[in-house]
Amino acid sequence: MTLISEAEFDQAAELHPRHLQRYLRSRGWTFVDDYGRGQLWELAAASVRGEPYEVMVPLDRRPRDYPDRVCDLLEALAAVESRRPGEVLREMALPPADWQYLRLLPPGPSGTAPLVDLVPALTGLKDLMTAAAAAACAPEPQPVQPAQKPQRVKDFVASVRLDQTRVGSYVLAAHTPLPEPSTQGVLPFDDSAEGAAREPFERLVSRRLYAATWCAYQAAERTIREDTLDDFAQYAAVGLSANLCEALVRIAGDEARGYELSFAWAAELPVGHETPSVAVTRPLLRALEAGAQDLRARLSQRGVAVRGNVVRLDRTPTAGPGEVTVLGSAEGEEDRRPRRYRVVLQQRDYAQAASAHQRGLEVTVRGDLVVRGGHARLDPVTGFETRQAAD
Structure with missing residues (x-):
């Protein structure tokens, strides 16, 4: 029995093949073969009895069964992702966007979270976006950002959207819409002045966010291993700041519960390399707090x-x-x-x-x-x- 409603069936009929391909790329699927009216894609990260998942993407919208083929794809993806087909459909229809997933680990039934945990998590997530946008907006990243932020930073934070929660304890999904890419394309993660000039500001913020968060994680790990705070200052050039470290701590709330941050990138602007998720544990939270205090104490x-x-x-x-x-x-x-x-x-x-x-x-x-x-x-x-x- 199909899990797709009549209204969703009509919406599926309106999807262009590029929407299907964009979604698959953003979720780690890779193109395998072209059969003229369809393409074979596979997901090596997930498998059935050791074999990767495979799906067929319809390319020709003219046949009457095009909506049926799209619905077959939706149901397959929903099964892989443990979601409803309608949720996958709605996300496919969204404009290009970079996604950030915050997986909380609250006590209680999976899929729920205490209100007192969500308030600091959302506040910390907002502060995290603000710190990344301020780093991307500044001529040179500042280890301690001024309290007054440019209007461009405020506008960016206002553009960030929260999506429906995901399966997996309690997952907050945020996404940053990107402008439609130009025909010339953009070189992702190009740190040259020319590359940054051709890169949408929204993507620049996303990669500042990832780079600074990953470096904060690495600096905190070294703090625990070697009892030194030196790396926090050394990573300031990539956007790590006291403000960002404080936001990472704030997400955990008063109970200092760990969490995980993961990133998915708009398929139109592939990043070209792996961006592993960042797991923030209780010991790392203490190191991040110490790093923020050190940055504020000795850097300008x-x-x-x-x-x-x-x-x-x-x-x-x-x-x-x-x-x-x-x-x-x-x-x-x-x-x-x-x-x-x-x-x-x-x-x-x-x-x-x-x-x-x-x-x-x-x-x-x-x-x-x-x-x-x-x-x-x-x-x-x-x-x-x-x-x-x-x-």
């Missing part, structure tokens, strides 16, 4: 703007550069309690700071933020200005 946020009042001047001798302490807030963190920032200013800017201190005027200092031992500095300083008093 670049291009930070601090606005506040000069509360201390220190210069010896009485001419030349001098140290100034500004009590204020970094841009994007105005809702937090003001803190003291130390800066070294050249003679001209130091004189302006002294005048602002005497007149009670606000100043704005720009530079790279470094926090060590609870003390915050802007070093080097790239800009200094005094706000004029209102008339």
Whole structure:
């Protein structure tokens, strides 16, 4: 008895063969042979009695039985994936997208999860996407990202969609729609400037997300083996940041339960190499948390703007550069309690700071933020200005 409804049958009739092929490629199926009106595909990762699964993909939409052949394919795929044919059908009809699967391991019956586990998981997943988008958007990845994110990052996060849950404990499925590929194609995972320029921003974020997550996993593994946090800083160039590590920890929630992240890539932009899933265990969570703290403690946020009042001047001798302490807030963190920032200013800017201190005027200092031992500095300083008093 068919598991496909009449409405789903009509939808299957509308699918183009390229939708079928795209779905198979994205799920790891490989083309085997062409029979003119159909193609044979196989899935070596899954097998029956040692033999790979095989399916036939109809290519000719003209025969009346085309919808029946598509439904046969849907039912075969549904059996392999332990899903309903309608779920496979709906996913086939979606536009090209990169997929991320978050498999939680909550207590209780399979396919369910406590609400208190889902809230931090969804929040952490959102923060993870935000960190990856910020790394992709920045001219150079930052080990500690500023609180205020560009609008492009916010727009990307808003475009991420949550799909229906999957079989396997409790699996959250997110996907990022991609623009239709150009006829020239795109070289996936091409880190050259030319390759990045031709790559959709959405794919750039997806691969930043995977690369940074995988490197965070590797850094945490080394932390456990060798009791060192050095790799977290070394991997910053690929997008690993304190923000991303904190998001990975946040996904696990207060109970610090492990989870698994896996990735599937739009068939139109194949990645060309394996992207193994990332299993985050409780010990790795502790290492990730330590790595995030270390990044925040010893690495800078670049291009930070601090606005506040000069509360201390220190210069010896009485001419030349001098140290100034500004009590204020970094841009994007105005809702937090003001803190003291130390800066070294050249003679001209130091004189302006002294005048602002005497007149009670606000100043704005720009530079790279470094926090060590609870003390915050802007070093080097790239800009200094005094706000004029209102008339």
